[in-house]
Amino acid sequence: MFKQLLAAAALTFAAPALAQPQMERVPDRPAGEGEGPFSTLLIRGATMIDGTGAPPEGPVDIVVRDNRIARIIRGGGAEIAADRVIEASGMFVLPGFIDTHGHNGDPAKAPQPSYGFKLWLAHGVTSVRGVGFGSGPNDPSIDQKQRSAANTITAPRLFPYTVPGAVGPFGTIDSPEEGREWVRWIKSNGYDGIKFFNNEPPHILGPILDEAEQQGLGTVAHLGQRGVAEVNARRAVELGLDGVTHFYGHFESLLDGSRLPNYPADYNYLDEQSRFAWVARLADQVGEPGSEGWDEYIDLLIENDVTLSPTFNIYSASRDVMRARNLDWHDKYTLPSLMQFYAPSLTNHGSYYHDWTSEDETAWRGFYRKWFDLTREFKDRGGRVTAGSDPGYIYQTWGFAYIAELEMLREAGLTPLEVIQAATINGAREIYDPKGQEPPIGSIKVGKLADLIIVPENPLANLKVLYGTGHTRLNRDTNQLETVGGVRWTIKDGIVFDAPALLEDVAAMVEAQKAAQP
Known part of the structure; x- marks a missing residue:
């Protein structure tokens, strides 16, 4: 039974193209919800x-x-x-904040997308890059993008990215030519970029990245452990990747004394407690900040105009899970179904605190120190850092998680002005640079959109x-x-x-779900 549950967890995480129960349709924006736009x-x-x-x-x-x-x-x-x-x-x-790492949830934990949309707006997030918002033949991403642009729904501005093969008539991408054709298909259908999970071998990843650049699409990667032996962050950047999200791929590019991570003998990627408990120990296998290897790697990132979207917040419970379970907003603003999803589980991705110890938390605090150091030094040398929250996992509820990310960027060493810059113009440039456009959002300037x-x-x-x-x-x-x-x-x-009225709407959704529980 344990192996069956782990296999289910792996499929949930690794196969975004699998058919899933459908999210509810976002209702039209009711009269009186939002005033304007005004002539003046x-x-x-x-x-x-x-x-x-x-x-x-x-x-x-x-x-x-x-x-x-x-x-x-x-x-x-x-x-x-x-x-x-x-x-x-x-x-x-x-300026309106830009969340560069957003998701919509799923029917089991937050079935109505307006729950997350309203929480984002209530926290000042006016634009979200979805990585992604959905998948499969009924992916709602483009419909929601268009309805948001027309302001017929209450939602931030939406920039949907999608995973290779997750949408379109192709399925698994098996060749460089098919990869290029898929890229052209998503461009013609209104997607803004591509999110990679490190499932593509280099001979396919490279052509997809090249075609994405030609088509004006952005690219960002979660360089997961199963593919990092072939493509770590260093290799992905050399192949043309625009941005790295999370920590994946960085430390594997900085290993000291080996080419591959030294996994413990009992490591099991499909057991998420094993997977994430071990992540923290990876920090012990890399050199120290300021070493020759660190300097050379950061130079590589900057020379290739890479953007980092760390999403520090999404793993913050790993260093203090008790605090994460009891955050101020859970009772009033976190859906019961979402709290249930967050609870330790063999099947829910990220719900990995099966037996989380003080040793695990101490290891994660040490991991964060090096991760912060890497991000701060990258920023200090001129690298671009943005703010993304990856909400809906690991006790990170929409909107609130975004502000938590701003606090963690500050903890990493960004000054308060740099934090706001990361949350605004940096995020706008990460989205609009691949399009070859000056962002119409992200700063308060004459001529810019009123976000x-x-x-x-x-x-x-x-x-x-x-x-x-x-x-x-x-x-x-x-x-x-x-x-x-x-x-x-x-x-x-x-x-x-x-904004307070939007929060009250969310509180009513939470109360309604509580009342409906047996």
Whole structure:
């Protein structure tokens, strides 16, 4: 029975093209959910953090006409007739956040995609790169992308990537020629890029990457352990890969004294506790930061314009699983079905805390130190880092997980301004560079699309004020606890969404599922 359960887990993770029960269709955006776009929208008196890395400045007035930033008036005090005025004195305005590693969930854990969409928007995420949103002949990715672009659903801007063979009439990609044909097919059908799980041998991966570049499609890889002996991150970059997500492939490119990882004799990839407990011990097999091998590898990444989307948050429970189980937002905003999925399981991918010990957590803390060092040094040398959350796994709930990633980027050594840069213009450039386009999103500039966030508190002073549950602090005058922060308004395509109202919608979904339980 144990082997059967492990085999089921492996199929769930490794075969995205397998038929799955269908997600629910996203309902049309109801009247009154989001205001606008307006002929003229005025945001008055805010302090602006523009996403480029420039320092905050304010007060500024921002004039939006339809769905474009028309004017930025430094010093404020604009006397402009507007259809809608947001009084933002004392508040902070930022570009909409971009999540470069998103998923939609599945019918077992979060069957309605609007659950995740609303949580993203409520946390200021106005664009998501889906890696991926679905698969198979009924993949909803393109329909959802088009409906979001038309603003007929309540959702961030969507950029669907897909896995080789997961969509289209090809099945498994068996030759370089078939790989190129598949790339042309996804381009013609509206996909924005390709996500690899390291299932393709080099003689097929290389042509797919080459064709993707010719077609203006982005590429990113989760370089899983089963393929990393042939294609680690170094080899994938040499073949033309644009971006690496997670940690996979990095440390296998930095092994000290061997070409392959030294797996323990009882290692079993299909037993996820074995798989993830061992990952942390991989850090002991690589050289130290600053060594010749590290310097040469980071130089390679930078010379090839690679982007790193670390998704630090998705593995953070590995260093403190008790904390992850009891996060502030679970009771009100995490679906019971999602909490059940998160619980230790032989069949749910990522639910691997079967017997998680203090030794495992200590090993993961050590692993994070080297992973942080690698990311920080890459950033310091000019490499591009973006923010991705990989929600729906390992106690990481949509929206909240994204802010947790921003906190972990800060822990890795990015300054607060660099964290906001990673979350905004860097993410936009990762998505738009393969298209050969200057991003229309990701920074507050005249002419850019009106994707904006308005926050009552300063996120540069405390990223925790971006969480939907806010930040709890003691009022030293009254000696009473108070909750501050949370995004107040999220503006996507010039449409103003009330972030607290979106959170209440999500809370109602959670309560409805609780009430329906036997």
